[in-house]
Amino acid sequence: MSTAIRPSACPGLLRIVPALDGGICRIKLAGGAISATQALAVAEAAQAYAGGVIEATNRANLQIRGIGAEHQALIAKLLAAGLGPTSAAGDDVRNLMLSPSAGIDPLRLLDTRPLAGQILETLQSHPRFHELSAKFAVQLDGGEALAMLEHHHDLWLAALERDGQLLLAFGLAGCPVDKPVAAVPLEQGHELLVAVLELFLEQALPEQTRMRHLLAQMPVSDFVALLDQRLSRPLLNIDGWQRPAAAEGLHLGTYPQSDSGRVYVGAVTPLGRLDPDVLKGVAQLAQRYGDASLRFTPWQSLLLPFIALADAPAVTAQLSQLGLLCSPGQALAHLIACTGSNGCGKALAETKGDAVRLAALLQRHGRCLDVHLSACSRSCAAAHVAAATLLAVAPGRYDVYFRDAAQPGFGTLHARNLSIEAAEAVLEARPRSHLDD
Template identity: 30%
Template sequence: MTAAIATKGQVKGWCPGALRPMQSGDGLIARVRPRVGMLSLDQARALAGLAERLGNGHIDLTRRANLQIRGLLDEDLAKLQAELDRLGLIDADAEVEAIRNIMVAPLSAMGSTVRRIAADLERALMGDRRLVKLPTKFGLLVDEGGPASLANERADICLRVVEGQVAVGLDSRDGTYWLGACPPSTAIEIVVRALHTFLDSDPHRRLRDLPIEDQHKIHSALLPSLSALPPFEKTDGRALGMVQGAVGIAAPFGRLEAACLGRLTDLAADAGATELRLSPWRTLYVAVRDEAAGRSLLESAQALGLIIQADDPMLRIEACPGAPDCESSSVDTRGDARRLASLVAARGFAGSIHVSGCAKGCAKSAPSDLLLVGSAGRYSLTRGGETRGTVEARDLAAALAETSHG
């Protein structure tokens, strides 16, 4: 089906799509949602070429396991959308696109139960017009545990494949509440029932924001179809380097340049890969032919400036695009974040850091030990919820020194 072409992107303030892009300081941002959490190598090469040819060459990996092409012009949107349609990476309309928010365990293999469920979920979302009324940030995930588990990620509805069953969890104010399990064959019907029951509530909010009585209505609608939960453990999420027949490679602050993505795709092909798998940790996973191929790919990725080690200090720093990419920012957040990364080890700072170009905190995914918020070329400092003054952008060493006392 050919996608409906959206008009010029002028509105700000929501998660952008490819059919409904968002204006930023460096032009329009179009978000591409890969099917079942992966891109074929041909799709990845094509996206790199589109970012180079129609955008400014900047590609961002997002916390929802998508990617964004930046620096687009209004007059090039139709070209972009036509190419994404050819690649199978666009939806029939912007309403469906906005709700196709599914994170998939990145190490799950093609043809696995996880991938089949994710594909069926996508078809269910696209085929039921009532579901376009879901909040645009409403999310689902399909996990299977293991070294790159999504267990610690937050989604409105969580599915976990375990011991041949599918555990079903719903988001609550206290995190995921696991209701019970079902056979894979009934998982989609149960999710759709949960979505319709959610939409019966008023007003429509994120699932965790519903009144307790509305949450209980959803529980009651699902419980008759669920059996007891099989035991399973939570495991850590992001894993880098060699991991379970694949390699994990992170992009600093989630930013890939088009040329870097193109080169990485060629390297992945040399290592025997057929696709790139996305994750919510701004990390790509590549299934490789063998360990030797994986080691070679990791060395080449590191030479490209990508992150392959779990103890890299840049992994402890989150930073929004900042100036000049974002017109709300007066500071070069990612340049400053790189300088902070070179300082943290020398200064003995072991915590997490978030660098925001303004008070919105767009890149902030979790509480951080040190928060820097830009305004008028300076940063205000907050540590542990306590304000610690301000610092000039040119003197970031003072930020760490200031927070190392008390």
């Protein structure tokens, strides 16, 4: 891999970014999937060359934190496990989100993995696309019941069926629950992606690194008109189509696959953290009971697919023994927290520890609420707006926001400068209909 790696604030596999607790390496997983053998390599690398902290990210990737002087040995081990890009310059742009249940979801309209493989290969091998921002992201939605539909992407594509034909609806600078721009036949999906990315790169100014930046200056209708001219067939009008809502909570628990008699078992990593021994244990379960693969999710959880229904209780029990959260009745399974002041120089509070305290208080009162603790306004831990957000203003002190579709950012500011105990009391007083969603 001789191609130069461009500067960026975002970590990658080949670019270790410094933090308070050492270097950070981000391993981008194709559709969130990783083999058990690769997972063991990640665990061994974190153990040998870093501080032993592995993170599951909100875009279904993995990060290793606390990397020291032997960063080249760590990179070499991950590359040897097949976890790197096909070209060094292609590492940044491998930002393609699929459903964690791609190919196995009983409600899927199509198996997105073949097209995803084609897209990832194009992103890595097309030199022009290496100019895209390391944050520029694409979503490919196959209509699965288990789907994260709230994360914004620069381009999203979603499967639908019309008059017996599979189509891909698409939208720009949004997510699949938005009104689509238009659609193309499934077989034209790759052509559409290439055309959208090339047009974006031609039209965007250097400072317009994301699709939303370009569309703030260029009407969507103008972009689509130029796009239509590039395609081998005209865009299709699908006025009135709306992507059905995804099911709630399918990333946690045991659920049937489309394969008869097989299930996947989902468990949440506590606040997105795994230590090497836990990841090794999960990999060994995948080898013993499943198809020797794991899938990470945008909820900072993981799935073990292809489990025999009769084995699911044993797998769940062993995941729980490893320290993973396997029940929706565990308050900590519903909390998100960023790295916090132990690892990030921009953090105003130690969010991980505060989240554990908050979870204990919520558990005591029998509440399981979707709460996001953010140590600063950048919101690194959540790519969507949680029902409630605690935004740090000082160590152990938070402003409390409630999600409000009419308000930008975290929503409506409800209270300022509260302790964790006071914040929990505010959450407890909030009607369940406003938070248990």
